[in-house]
Amino acid sequence: MSALLELLHGDDDFVPSKALVIVAHPDDIDFGTAGTVAVLTDHGIEVVYGLVTSGQAGEPAGLSAGEVAAVRQVEQAAAGKIVGVSELHWLGFPDGAVESTLLLRKAISRLIRIVKPDLVITQTPERNGDRIYAAHPDHLATGEAVVSAVYPDARNATSYPELLDEGHEPHAVKRIWLMAGTEHNLRVNISGAIDRKVDALLEHHSQNDDRADVLPGMIRQWARDNAKASGIEGATAVESFRSVNTE
Numbered sequence: 162m163s164a165l166l167e168l169l170h171g172d173d174d175f176v177p178s179k180a181l182v183i184v185a186h187p188d189d190i191d192f193g194t195a196g197t198v199a200v201l202t203d204h205g206i207e208v209v210y211g212l213v214t215s216g217q218a219g220e221p222a223g224l225s226a227g228e229v230a231a232v233r234q235v236e237q238a239a240a241g242k243i244v245g246v247s248e249l250h251w252l253g254f255p256d257g258a259v260e261s262t263l264l265l266r267k268a269i270s271r272l273i274r275i276v277k278p279d280l281v282i283t284q285t286p287e288r289n290g291d292r293i294y295a296a297h298p299d300h301l302a303t304g305e306a307v308v309s310a311v312y313p314d315a316r317n318a319t320s321y322p323e324l325l326d327e328g329h330e331p332h333a334v335k336r337i338w339l340m341a342g343t344e345h346n347l348r349v350n351i352s353g354a355i356d357r358k359v360d361a362l363l364e365h366h367s368q369n370d371d372r373a374d375v376l377p378g379m380i381r382q383w384a385r386d387n388a389k390a391s392g393i394e395g396a397t398a399v400e401s402f403r404s405v406n407t408e
């Protein structure tokens with residue numbers, strides 16, 4: 162058993178060789194999956210980020226949307242660095258108005274064909290009534306578009322023929338790990354990465370500086386609660402996912 166597989170408590174023995182994380186906003190990755198990203202990069206797995214928006218509708222107040230986007234892109238790049246990620250793609254869709262359109266699916270399909278991951282991590286397209294903040298409409302729309310891009314769009318030569326003209330050959334992803342949903346069937350032991358997850362989250366200064374005293378405790382508590390619920394022996398921090406087989 163590989164050292165990485167010992168930290169992946171799922172119902173199959175899939176170990177990724179390259180991962181692409183696609184979310185709606187800067188900081189979504191760091192709330193939902195930065196611990197898992199750190200675990201993957203610790204084991205030599207390349208991880209790439211795709212951001213549907215640049216969070217341009219968020220803080221800081223008083224700046225133009227373009228200026229906010231620039232601030233948030235720098236923050237996300239710094240957060241990625243902490244967990245071993247240096248390649249980020251910004252898809253440039255409008256923050257607060259994401260819809261699972263064919264245009265978004267095409268942009269995500271293009272990214273999948275460029276990066277060629279065997280694992281895609283994204284936000285669940287299903288609203289979880291127990292975690293309403295995680296069910297932001299942009300998150301649900303992003304999840305829906307990503308799942309649709311993984312199957313069937315990115316692997317289908319007849320989807321968006323212009324992508325072929327651009328030289329992007331079809332690519333089939335093997336697994337999707339959905340964050341923030343229900344029916345979790347994969348628990349990742351991030352006990353060795355929780356400190357970096359907290360540090361990565363705190364890199365989003367424009368969003369988190371006004372709650373920097375409470376946020377680390379909150380994140381650690383979530384991870385501890387997940388660890389407890391997982392029953393994984395010796396785990397003190399866990400991130401949970403719904404793993405979907407897309408082979």
Ligand SMILES: [Zn+2]
Pocket residue numbers: 185186189297300
């Ligand atoms: Zn978000």
